[in-house]
Amino acid sequence: MPELPEVETFRKYLLQGESGAPSILGKKIDNAELLWDGTLAEPEPDEFLSRIQGQFVTGIGRRGKNLLVNLSRDCLIIHLRMSGELVVEEQTNPLGKHYRLILNFNDGFRLAFINVRKFGRVWLTEDPSSVIGQLGPEPLGDDFTPESFHQSLQSHSRQLKYFLLDQKLIAGLGNIYTDESLYRAKLNPARKSDSLSVTESQQLWESIREILREGIQNQGSSIDWMYQGGDYQKYLSVYNSEGLPCQRCKTPIKRIKIAQRSTYYCPNCQPLPE
DNA sequence: ACGAGCGCCTGTCGGC
DNA sequence: TGCCGACAGGCGCTCG
Structure with a gap:
């Protein structure tokens, strides 16, 4: 679905929050729930779940259509593909049918990756360039002349x-x-x-x-x-x-x-x- | 190098 | 009403 402007909108949403949904910046991840294994491009589910635990959100970036959630140690890269959505909400909300991955924060909120068509992918990596290194210039960037x-x-x-x-x-x-x-x-x-x-x-x-x-x-x-x-x-x-x-x-x-x-x-x- | 075709998935819509 | 095909904002792969 989303192209650059939509991904940028999600970036701002995660960074600034919006009516009822707080910013996720600075939050600590208590644990993650993987609801559809195919969501993960890397690493394997077991490693993902253990490694992401306890990390803090230190920044939210974007490269092309990729959303970059910087964590204390790793970078969580999210590609929404055709039908991905992101929602920040309270953990007490019921889970929707198409929820694929959830990050539970230590303040009662969660980040949910919702993805009807299952094309979206998530990477957890120390080296973002291994995922986004081949991308062309950023069209709104200074080096795109x-x-x-x-x-x-x-x-x-x-x-x-x-x-x-x-x-x-x-x-x-x-x-x-x-x-x-x-x-x-x-x-x-x-x-x-x-x-x-x-x-x-x-x-x-x-x-x-x-x-x-x-x-x-x-x-x-x-x-x-x-x-x-x-x-x-x-x-x-x-x-x-x-x-x-x-x-x-x-x-x-x-x-x-x-x-x-x-x-x-x-x-x-x-x-x-x- | 280029571009066509297909697969990956689920849902919606229009025609019959 | 139900069925069936076409279509959907992405992208990686193979093949000619």
Whole structure:
């Protein structure tokens, strides 16, 4: 599910808390409960449960779509994949059907990792780079510049959709924000990355950063937009808008498949140059 | 190097 | 109402 803005929203939620849910910063982990073994990428369940016990939460970070919960000794890395959620709540609350991992803190609260489709993964490691070391640049980071991005685009001959979804080339974009960024930059998702001019690369660079920043802003007021199946579409321009008029030119939005993913674009604003 | 196809899982929705 | 296929925000693998 979540792409960079949603993971960032969860990061802030864990760090700052929110209506009834306290920050988990500084809390001590009494114990953990593993409710579905497949949740753990590493280490083995026995080692995980014994090792995490007694550690303190010393920081909450994010790299791409990975959430980094820094502990006194290890780093707990959480990837929510398609349907993961995180909730901080009192330990007396009943467990939901899709709860997969729980960290019980020594103050009566817990962190629950909820994951309907079981794609999400958790790592407990002393060396985060072994998990996230291959990721591409952080799109909102300082080292992601128009120049470096153009250079990267030029060094591959990939369809833009494929390029932007590849976490080794840029970290944090998923199916929604990829389409939204390409729409704003008026670039066809099937364009080859090495066909972009300097100006087009710059436009895409700006669009990606704007779209992600706006996404982060909007999550602040609608953390559960995706889980409530609700009104998130009011923030999006093309995703899931097949047949609806383009906001710029009224041409019906098209849906095609690229990378086995639904891909939405305006055939008029985002033409494929021959 | 690139991209298609598939598997991993569960749930929802629309058509018949 | 029930059944059945399509689809879902991710990603790793194989194969041509």
